[in-house]
Amino acid sequence: MKIIFMGTPDFAVPSLEALIEKFGVQYVFTQPDRPKGRGNKVTMSPVKEVALKNNIPVLQPIKLKNNSEMIELIKEYKPDFIIVVAFGQILPKDILDIPKYGCINLHASLLPKYRGAAPINWCIINGEVESGNTTMLMDIGLDTGDMLLKQTITLDDKITAGELHDILSNNGAKLLIESIEGLVNKTITPEKQQDSLSNYAPMLNKNLAEINWNKSSKEIHNLIRGLNPRPVTYTYYKGITMKIYESEVVDKNSKLEPGTIIAVSKSGIEVTTKDKVLLIKKIQFPNSKPLKVSEYLNGNDIETNVKLGKEF
The missing domain is CATH 3.40.50.170 (Formyl transferase, N-terminal domain)
Incomplete structure (x- = not known):
């Protein structure tokens, strides 16, 4: 042959x-x-x-x-x-x-x-x-x-x-x-x-990777999975880029504005979306490696009632 x-x-x-x-x-x-x-x-x-x-x-x-x-x-x-x-x-x-x-x-x-x-x-x-x-x-x-x-x-x-x-x-x-x-x-x-x-x-680009919290939890979760390991989805926490590698849809409702952090624990960061709540489980900040939220919280804090995105 x-x-x-x-x-x-x-x-x-x-x-x-x-x-x-x-x-x-x-x-x-x-x-x-x-x-x-x-x-x-x-x-x-x-x-x-x-x-x-x-x-x-x-x-x-x-x-x-x-x-x-x-x-x-x-x-x-x-x-x-x-x-x-x-x-x-x-x-x-x-x-x-x-x-x-x-x-x-x-x-x-x-x-x-x-x-x-x-x-x-x-x-x-x-x-x-x-x-x-x-x-x-x-x-x-x-x-x-x-x-x-x-x-x-x-x-x-x-x-x-x-x-x-x-x-x-x-x-x-x-x-x-x-x-x-x-x-x-x-x-x-x-x-x-x-x-x-x-x-x-089509080919992927960085613009696609920025999370729109006005979408449903499932849509955002699928985007996170679909862009892992590259280019990786991201949002902004207090103006700092936060990459998100892993998430889970939580069957919980909230009346707060989409993108709002409502709870933080070793399990992850709970964020409101258009419909339910998304649990962020693995993140990365600039000049750091990707970490499970439980690992990140060992030496750092994530505040509740903060709205994720460019405006905070």
Whole structure:
């Protein structure tokens, strides 16, 4: 099997490792090394690290579109498959048409729902009760190709985006292997997506992360879960940024203005919302690490009757 793999972040690593073990991978394409962290140290992608450990040639074009050198290289290799997992670039038709069996993409959503860059986060933000992976044959659209196989998992109201990311990342590796074997053995019939059932899952930004206390407790709780571990929701306590990592909806009503702290204990910080009360359980203030509220209260105070937000 002649396979080219295209991927970049942690999510793609289990898939690459599974393909190396099962079939072998001859070339890896990944995004260019970029500055990262507070020190802006130039860092290679997790996929590149795995490729180098396995002595696989790595190519890092800034763009594949209109890149005649890269397109010719792929044509000369005559791959059976190009496998794409969170690569970060849309492949041009010139490349999509090259592999014998096509280009397979692993997408962390039950397509056609949540096409786009952040399906895991938006699935949780929107309070979905199930999620999963889909493999598809790629076309020139954004996550619009014919579907091959799906995996479905049930979600509870506590799972975070980070936890779902890890589950789908590991499960997806197995789904890719099954998809490749199914296409080769002609046991899979590709299925067209119903565009009318699709939702767009755009990239996340910091503006999305600021909590609006006029929303319902459940909406805020889902946002907190959906943006954990990044970019992390935040609010302001007495004008100081307070990040919130973990919460719980409390079946309690209050007539006080949304965003008001009504109780503080080792269990957490109770805050009013549009409908009920939200219990904040894990927080982070500037120049400190994330702490359970019970840990933070060992040497610090949180006052009641304070309204969270920009105006306090």
